[in-house]
Amino acid sequence: MHRPLSSALAGAVLGAAALVGAGAGPAVADAHLPAQPLQAQHHKAKPLAVDFAGTVALSNCSGSVVRLPNSQDTDKALVLSNGHCLESGMPGAGEVVVDKPSTRSFTLLSSTGSNKGTVRASKIAYATMTDTDVSLYELTSTYADIQKKYGIKALQLATEHPTQGASIKVVSGYWKKIYSCNIDGFAPTLKEGEWTWKDSVRYTSGCDIIGGTSGSPVIDTATGKVAAVNNTLNEDGGRCTLNNPCEVAADGTVTVHQGIGYAQETYGIPKCFGTGNKLDLGREGCTLPKPAGE
Numbered sequence: 001m002h003r004p005l006s007s008a009l010a011g012a013v014l015g016a017a018a019l020v021g022a023g024a025g026p027a028v029a030d031a032h033l034p035a036q037p038l039q040a041q042h043h044k045a046k047p048l049a050v051d052f053a054g055t056v057a058l059s060n061c062s063g064s065v066v067r068l069p070n071s072q073d074t075d076k077a078l079v080l081s082n083g084h085c086l087e088s089g090m091p092g093a094g095e096v097v098v099d100k101p102s103t104r105s106f107t108l109l110s111s112t113g114s115n116k117g118t119v120r121a122s123k124i125a126y127a128t129m130t131d132t133d134v135s136l137y138e139l140t141s142t143y144a145d146i147q148k149k150y151g152i153k154a155l156q157l158a159t160e161h162p163t164q165g166a167s168i169k170v171v172s173g174y175w176k177k178i179y180s181c182n183i184d185g186f187a188p189t190l191k192e193g194e195w196t197w198k199d200s201v202r203y204t205s206g207c208d209i210i211g212g213t214s215g216s217p218v219i220d221t222a223t224g225k226v227a228a229v230n231n232t233l234n235e236d237g238g239r240c241t242l243n244n245p246c247e248v249a250a251d252g253t254v255t256v257h258q259g260i261g262y263a264q265e266t267y268g269i270p271k272c273f274g275t276g277n278k279l280d281l282g283r284e285g286c287t288l289p290k291p292a293g294e
Helices: 039-046 143-150
Strands: 054-056 062-067 077-082 097-102 105-110 115-128 134-142 167-172 177-192 195-203 217-220 228-234 247-248 261-265
Touching: 062 134, 062 167, 062 228, 077 115, 077 143, 077 228, 097 247, 105 143, 115 143, 134 143, 167 228
Parallel strands: none
Antiparallel strands: 054 062, 054 105, 062 077, 077 134, 097 115, 105 115, 115 134, 167 177, 167 217, 177 195, 177 247, 195 261, 217 228, 228 261
């Protein structure tokens, strides 16, 4: 997880996860990533052009204006980023933020990465760093407002689990840079610091993300849809510490992939929103963590 960076890199947090117990820890597996063949459909499919349209820059992170399958043009638009990118700081392990007022502003980008204007939040609809690392802001503007004023369409959230080998683009609005790689595989349990995430996307080495790329949409080039949200990488080869996430197997074996980045899947998010883009954590199929006591 990229913490706010001092000096040259001008701030940005990236995801994190829970500590492995102190003392004699589990064995650490070597982390050289084998090349993995792409699945047939990704060989055949012509990649779609991916640009900056629909992405946003936050004060310390990246993000994107996203649309759910049932979203209407008249619904208030949503901005997707990381839970650790909240203006109030990172949620603790087990903490879930719901319907918290916010006036945060976001710089909306054109297809070429130029600044189109500013959109503003009315609230944090949902945020957590438990099981996943995600924040969703509700804006004061509707999708129709944004398209009419800026000519920008929202990015579509995928509703299916991402595929190993898929060609992806990580689009950073903060740095105005697009990273290209593939989905190497999935980490059933990813730990960093005090946080734990489930079923995280692991990148191949082409996505050499840095601080400020936190919250970037991960776009499947075969569909053009957002498959995940970028959130962390293992910077120093450390094990399960801040900025050094590790993968933990069911038997406790820890695997470290130095220099490799991760993202959190987003295909389950639409199941947690009802009519009018309204959060409903009680909907059938919604697996996002709920606030304590619910």
